[in-house]
Amino acid sequence: MNLPRFPLLSDADTKMLLQKSRQGDDRARERLINCNLKLVFNLVQRFQNRGYELEDLFQIGTIGLIKAIDKFDPSYDVKFSTYAVPMIIGEIRRFIRDDNPVKVSRSYKELAGRIYKSKEKLSKELGREPTVGELSEDLNVSTEEIVNSLEAVQMPASIHETIFQDEGDPIFILDQLSAENETDEVWFNKLILKDVLSKLPVRYKQIIIMRFFQDQTQMEVAEKLGISQVQVSRLERQALKQIRILLSENK
Numbered sequence: 378m379n380l381p382r383f384p385l386l387s388d389a390d391t392k393m394l395l396q397k398s399r400q401g402d403d404r405a406r407e408r409l410i411n412c413n414l415k416l417v418f419n420l421v422q423r424f425q426n427r428g429y430e431l432e433d434l435f436q437i438g439t440i441g442l443i444k445a446i447d448k449f450d451p452s453y454d455v456k457f458s459t460y461a462v463p464m465i466i467g468e469i470r471r472f473i474r475d476d477n478p479v480k481v482s483r484s485y486k487e488l489a490g491r492i493y494k495s496k497e498k499l500s501k502e503l504g505r506e507p508t509v510g511e512l513s514e515d516l517n518v519s520t521e522e523i524v525n526s527l528e529a530v531q532m533p534a535s536i537h538e539t540i541f542q543d544e545g546d547p548i549f550i551l552d553q554l555s556a557e558n559e560t561d562e563v564w565f566n567k568l569i570l571k572d573v574l575s576k577l578p579v580r581y582k583q584i585i586i587m588r589f590f591q592d593q594t595q596m597e598v599a600e601k602l603g604i605s606q607v608q609v610s611r612l613e614r615q616a617l618k619q620i621r622i623l624l625s626e627n628k
Contacts, residue, residue, distance in 0.1 A: 383411045391457050395449055409446050410439070416458060417442050420465050423592060424473070434469055441468030459601055488526040491516055573623040581616035588613060 386394070386409075397405035417438040424434050445461035495515045499507035513520045574582055587593045587601070595613070599606045 383408075383414065385415075386412045388456065392451065395446070395451065395457060398446060406446060410443060413442055413458075413461065414439070416461065417465055419594070419597070420462065421469065423466075424469055429473065434472070437469050437472045438465045441465035444468065456601065462597075488516075488518065488522065492523055492526060573620055576623055577616060577619060580612060581619060584609060584612050585616050585620070 391409070394405040394409045398409060417435060421431055421434045421438050425431065441464045442461060445457070445464035448464075449457055449460055492512060495512055496507055499511055499515060503511075507515075509520050509523055512523055516523070574585065577585065583602070584598060587598045588595070593601075595606050595609045599609045602609070
């Protein structure tokens with residue numbers, strides 16, 4: 378794809394343009410869109426090999442970017458890119474999900490929409506992610522309905538998706554599929570990993586989650602944390618080293 382060349386915006390320029398856009402300045406809105414197209418393109422590349430043309434997904438992702446610009450509130454106290462990334466990815470996932478041959482009932486889709494709205498509202502009120510029980514109470518539906526609805530609208534993952542890559546060969550989801558008699562060991566390993574992550578310094582844990590659980594590149598992590606890519610690489614290596622030490626202590 379040949380993207381038009383627009384300069385990257387500084388945080389100050391982004392805030393200024395967002396403010397003007399909220400006041401109805403169409404030129405500011407258009408500049409925000411153009412200068413963030415590279416962000417959309419970087420996110421769209423995560424959805425390669427899904428049976429869709431990247432150009433089509435790019436258009437869908439741009440819609441997510443526009444929604445993020447129109448809905449962003451400076452009172453959120455987060456960088457615009459931090460807010461925009463899940464909006465763009467969510468728009469692409471909704472498109473793929475709705476276009477998926479595996480159809481989800483309308484009732485599940487509608488409940489899932491209510492759950493996401495409730496989750497956003499409670500997150501602001503509580504200052505954290507709400508529990509399933511809190512969502513259940515807020516929506517007056519059972520926890521089972523909430524879990525079933527969210528599971529029904531989840532987009533299937535490709536077994537060839539990369540879940541980890543250090544300096545060696547990547548590890549795919551396919552590599553982690555186990556036989557039924559390995560289930561207990563898998564759950565045990567997950568518990569160990571959860572315990573190890575809880576013992577990491579906050580910055581190490583943050584980088585590991587963003588890199589290997591949220592599938593973000595080092596450049597994306599650097600941008601969100603306000604540090605250089607070199608620093609992210611160094612902190613990532615230190616975090617992985619610490620994880621190896623902690624895992625050896627669990628043996």
